[in-house]
Amino acid sequence: MTSHPVQSPQFFLTAPSPCPYLEGQFERKVFTHLVGEKASDLNDLLTQGGFRRSQNIAYRPACETCRACISVRILVDQFQPSRSMRRVLQRNSDLIAIEYPAEPSSEQYSLFRDYLDARHRKGGMSDMTVLDYAMMVEDSHVETKIIEYRIADADSRITGKSTGPLVAVALSDVMGDGMSMVYSFYDPEHHDRSLGSFMILDHIARTRQRGQPHVYLGYWVAGSRKMDYKTKFLPQEHLGARGWEPFRA
Numbered sequence: 001m002t003s004h005p006v007q008s009p010q011f012f013l014t015a016p017s018p019c020p021y022l023e024g025q026f027e028r029k030v031f032t033h034l035v036g037e038k039a040s041d042l043n044d045l046l047t048q049g050g051f052r053r054s055q056n057i058a059y060r061p062a063c064e065t066c067r068a069c070i071s072v073r074i075l076v077d078q079f080q081p082s083r084s085m086r087r088v089l090q091r092n093s094d095l096i097a098i099e100y101p102a103e104p105s106s107e108q109y110s111l112f113r114d115y116l117d118a119r120h121r122k123g124g125m126s127d128m129t130v131l132d133y134a135m136m137v138e139d140s141h142v143e144t145k146i147i148e149y150r151i152a153d154a155d156s157r158i159t160g161k162s163t164g165p166l167v168a169v170a171l172s173d174v175m176g177d178g179m180s181m182v183y184s185f186y187d188p189e190h191h192d193r194s195l196g197s198f199m200i201l202d203h204i205a206r207t208r209q210r211g212q213p214h215v216y217l218g219y220w221v222a223g224s225r226k227m228d229y230k231t232k233f234l235p236q237e238h239l240g241a242r243g244w245e246p247f248r249a
Contacts, residue, residue, distance in 0.1 A: 009033070009042060013062060021224040025066050031059035039141035044176045050239045052218055053173060053182055055139035061219070069219040071239035072247075074200075076178065076207045076215060078235050085232075088194045089201060095149045096162040097202055102144040104137040106130070108169050111187060118188035136171070136183070143174040144182070149199070168195045172203065178214035179207045200233055 009032040019025035034043055034056050043053055050071040051058040061069040081089065109130045116126055128136070137146065151164035168186035172179050181203055186195035203215050220238070221227045237244040 016064075019063075019066070021221045021227070022066070022068060025068075026063070027066075028062045028064065029059045030062040031057050034058050035141050040143060040175075043142045043173065047173075047175060047180055047216055048177070053140075053142070053180070055135060056141055068222050068224075070222065072217045072220045072230050073178070073237050073239075073244070074204060074215040074217065074233045075235045075237060076204055076213055079204055079233065081201065082232070085197065085201060088197050092149075092193055092195070092198045094152050095167065095198075096152050096156050096160070096164070097147055097149050098161060099206075100146045100148065102137050102140055102146050102171065104134040104146075107166055108137075108146070108148075109133045111166055111169060112185050115185035115188060140173075145172050145174060146170070147172060147199075147202070149186075149195070149202075167193070168199060170199050170203070174210075175216075176212075178212040178216065179203050179210075180216035181218065197229065197232075204233070 011030050011032045014029045014031070016026040016028050019027045032042075032046075034046075034053060039056075043058060046058045046060075047053070049060075051060045060071075063069075112128075112133055116128070120126060137144075147170040148166055149168035149170075150162040150166050153162045153164040156162045156164075165187075167190050168184065170184040171182045173182055181200070184196065184199050186193075186199075200215070200217070207213075207215050215233075217230050217233070217236075219227070220230045231247065231249060234247070234249065236247050238247045239245075
């Protein structure tokens with residue numbers, strides 16, 4: 001019987017470009033394609049090694065003079081919400097979260113545009129069209145979910161669903177050891193709800209229900225105020241030169 005060896009992925013390096021997080025720094029990324037029947041296994045392996053997924057690409061920083069981007073994952077079994085996090089959960093107890101296959105909608109895109117225009121007007125995603133958004137959601141060869149968060153309506157207690165206003169959306173990968181939050185956005189008019197934190201708390205609960213140990217939050221950038229929120233979800237591990245190690249605030 002003839003055996004066919006598994007083809008190793010090819011990795012590529014981007015050219016330097018201005019860092020979106022640290023002024024005066026330049027970033028480079030190493031990336032590979034996530035395609036074919038082994039895409040999920042490869043995504044699991046690379047995510048555990050500090051990569052992130054964007055559409056059918058897995059990438060990680062490969063900057064020449066900076067190591068500020070650090071991969072973060074929450075230890076689900078040991079996590080206990082703080083007092084402020086319990087207040088966030090209570091504040092959003094009227095929301096209904098439903099998990100769907102990764103399919104885009106015009107309602108999602110409208111919320112996505114409101115979020116970008118209010119929070120990231122000068123960011124790299126600010127000019128994304130509805131087709132770009134559809135590609136971000138659909139172009140995945142791994143198990144990816146869309147989670148919609150809606151305000152409960154009159155029938156929600158009976159149906160467990162809602163046709164109320166859509167206030168937040170999360171695009172997430174389901175992996176062998178947990179969930180990876182690829183991208184999330186929310187209605188900027190509901191800033192008092194702390195919806196970004198609420199979605200992380202919801203992912204912790206979902207991952208715990210699946211019996212899995214980790215929620216991957218992507219990169220924490222030391223020195224970037226916009227990333228500080230990620231280190232509030234303890235206990236967590238950070239990926240360093242010696243592998244995943246406990247983070248101490």
